[in-house]
Amino acid sequence: MNSIYEKIHQQIKRVVGDAFKACAKNGSLPETEIGEIPVEVPRERGFGDFSTTIVMQAARQLRMPPRKAAEILIQAMDLTDTYIEKAECAGPGFINFYLDRNWLYDALRLIQEKKERYGELDMGRNVRVNVEFVSANPTGPLHMGNARGGALGDCIASILKKAGYDVTREFYINDTGNQIEKFGISLEARYLQQLLGEDKVPFPEDGYHGEDIIDHAKAYISEYGDALLKENPEKRREKLVQYALPINIERIRKMLSSYGIEYDVWFSEKSLHESGEVEETIRFLKEHGYTVEKDGAIWLSGEKLGLEKDEVLIRNNGVPTYLAADIAYHRNKFITRGFDWCIDLWGADHHGHVARMKAAMSPFGVSEDRLEVVLFQLVRLYRNGEIARMSKRTGKTISLEDLLEEVGRDAARFFFNLKTSGSHLDFDLDLAVSQSSENPVYYVQYAHARICSLIRKLREEEGVVLKGTDRINPELLTRDEELALIRKLSEYPEEVRMAAKTLEPSRLTRYVMDVAAHFHSFYNACRVKGEEEPLMMARLMLVDSTRVVINNVLDLISIHAPEKM
RNA sequence: GUGCCAGUAGCUCAGCUGGAUAGAGCAACGGACUUCUAAUCCGUCGGUCGGGUGUUCGAAUCAUCUCUGGCACGCCA
Numbered sequence: 001m002n003s004i005y006e007k008i009h010q011q012i013k014r015v016v017g018d019a020f021k022a023c024a025k026n027g028s029l030p031e032t033e034i035g036e037i038p039v040e041v042p043r044e045r046g047f048g049d050f051s052t053t054i055v056m057q058a059a060r061q062l063r064m065p066p067r068k069a070a071e072i073l074i075q076a077m078d079l080t081d082t083y084i085e086k087a088e089c090a091g092p093g094f095i096n097f098y099l100d101r102n103w104l105y106d107a108l109r110l111i112q113e114k115k116e117r118y119g120e121l122d123m124g125r126n127v128r129v130n131v132e133f134v135s136a137n138p139t140g141p142l143h144m145g146n147a148r149g150g151a152l153g154d155c156i157a158s159i160l161k162k163a164g165y166d167v168t169r170e171f172y173i174n175d176t177g178n179q180i181e182k183f184g185i186s187l188e189a190r191y192l193q194q195l196l197g198e199d200k201v202p203f204p205e206d207g208y209h210g211e212d213i214i215d216h217a218k219a220y221i222s223e224y225g226d227a228l229l230k231e232n233p234e235k236r237r238e239k240l241v242q243y244a245l246p247i248n249i250e251r252i253r254k255m256l257s258s259y260g261i262e263y264d265v266w267f268s269e270k271s272l273h274e275s276g277e278v279e280e281t282i283r284f285l286k287e288h289g290y291t292v293e294k295d296g297a298i299w300l301s302g303e304k305l306g307l308e309k310d311e312v313l314i315r316n317n318g319v320p321t322y323l324a325a326d327i328a329y330h331r332n333k334f335i336t337r338g339f340d341w342c343i344d345l346w347g348a349d350h351h352g353h354v355a356r357m358k359a360a361m362s363p364f365g366v367s368e369d370r371l372e373v374v375l376f377q378l379v380r381l382y383r384n385g386e387i388a389r390m391s392k393r394t395g396k397t398i399s400l401e402d403l404l405e406e407v408g409r410d411a412a413r414f415f416f417n418l419k420t421s422g423s424h425l426d427f428d429l430d431l432a433v434s435q436s437s438e439n440p441v442y443y444v445q446y447a448h449a450r451i452c453s454l455i456r457k458l459r460e461e462e463g464v465v466l467k468g469t470d471r472i473n474p475e476l477l478t479r480d481e482e483l484a485l486i487r488k489l490s491e492y493p494e495e496v497r498m499a500a501k502t503l504e505p506s507r508l509t510r511y512v513m514d515v516a517a518h519f520h521s522f523y524n525a526c527r528v529k530g531e532e533e534p535l536m537m538a539r540l541m542l543v544d545s546t547r548v549v550i551n552n553v554l555d556l557i558s559i560h561a562p563e564k565m
Numbered sequence: 566g567u568g569c570c571a572g573u574a575g576c577u578c579a580g581c582u583g584g585a586u587a588g589a590g591c592a593a594c595g596g597a598c599u600u601c602u603a604a605u606c607c608g609u610c611g612g613u614c615g616g617g618u619g620u621u622c623g624a625a626u627c628a629u630c631u632c633u634g635g636c637a638c639g640c641c642a
Contacts, residue, residue: 043584043585043586043587043588044586047585056584056622056623057584066622091584091585092585093584093622137642179642295640296640297640299640308568308638312640313640314640315640317640321641321642322641322642323642347636348570348636349636349637350642351569352569352636352637352638353642354569355569375569377570377571377635418577418578419577419578419579422571424570424571426577426578431591435604436604439604440590442604443590443604443605446602446604446605449604450601450602450604453602455601456601457601458601506579507579510579510589510590513589520605520606521606521607523602523605523606524597525606525607528601529601530601565602565604
């Protein structure tokens, strides 16, 4: 068992299901086809620990008022061998379940038993899932969009892994096509400017204007001199790209690594062209009638795939579009490599691409639900209460590097996972560095440090260490603050399940803030050190369990859990 | 013009496969350190869920209309 919730849900479903059967048998309720029995946690504590709305949902089939059906059902319930102490009908027809406290004490024992594995689930059943994220153009530094996508994608991957999926993290390298072309032209212009004088060579208006391009040109010259002056332009650009591209990719890899992200696969777009997979993919689409030809180009048929319009796959100059390569890429993921499920993280400005991409998979027998696109809204940075666009230090657009330098990896990752991906994110730079209670990162980390300090002090000053679970009486924990904290800790596996289901890591950052809050309340209300041994030990068990949970969540989202602050 | 996303407390946001009296943090105000970390806690204040209509036992949640903001509609990626 991984979750006490799972166990309780099973108990309630069994009890309710059996009661329905018994009532149908003795005729007190009509025989009905009841579906999944919903189990929820009531909003108000006074309504018990768990509840179900099943009779309200089945009211029509039961042909009687929900409250009446609920009463009959409750009479027929057999509560032996469950945590359920009593069931009551309330409100318009809720059935509320009141549990005996043993479920909370068992939850605590479960945490101690599982420790760092507490929260692991098997809902993924080893389904192979590919999570592709960031995939930034390797033509320049990483920006805020990449930063949010990176934090989100990495955490989604971690959550799915925790939930039992077989996860591959992947970076798609756009190492060919128009952007690379432009990269080459920009490098060439800077190269020539360095050697011939800036005013002698015009810089293309739509080129990459960043300093890094000039740095590449300078570095190339100091290493290889001016030999490319005599080379023909095409060859010259190729050489420069060959030089600068691997450097940029390596920089991206290092940057993301220092951000806490390690990929399993770096997949080259160029390789899709070289292996003939792009060509093969288009041929397949053509042969199966998914393309049309017009204006000298080959188009993906919108009509055939239920899309608004046709999309160019091969331009009239014979060069495949990004879409063509992207279709080949996803075909490679699903067909060649056999992933069951693919998750792409895109900035919200790419939303128009979603329907196309999903539809384009159907000719290959890949159903739409196997491709999940998580769109995230863009980020606005705030400093001094105003929108910040420029880096303090360089005066240029703020890069991921600048952000990590200013606020650090922990704050960056935490803040980017604070809001649901679909909502706009205002990133307050001042708040992220402030060491105060308003800063949620510090709030959570402080709770962890406080716990570690408490445990350390007990050990060093009193020689007290946590005993084995079988020698502790968690039943001594009866105060509201203690029970509320245990209840919160017991929710963790359920939070992982929901985060995996909704692909929303923000659930976990909010959850861990909640855990910290409950701990701080407990800490202010109860003492550990100085209490009678049995109670002290029970509380130590609770405190250590809190440490385990906070540590597990922070570890899951790759944020440092300090032992001292 | 068409489509997608968003609109919930002064601010930033949860809640959205319909459920009980709509939540949290911050801000504001009032309290709590001779004690295991006050980077903390406790309390008070705060709402026409953008607006209208509909669906039904019940709507922040679903449908529809409308207003506002962001984005997308390239032989760009």
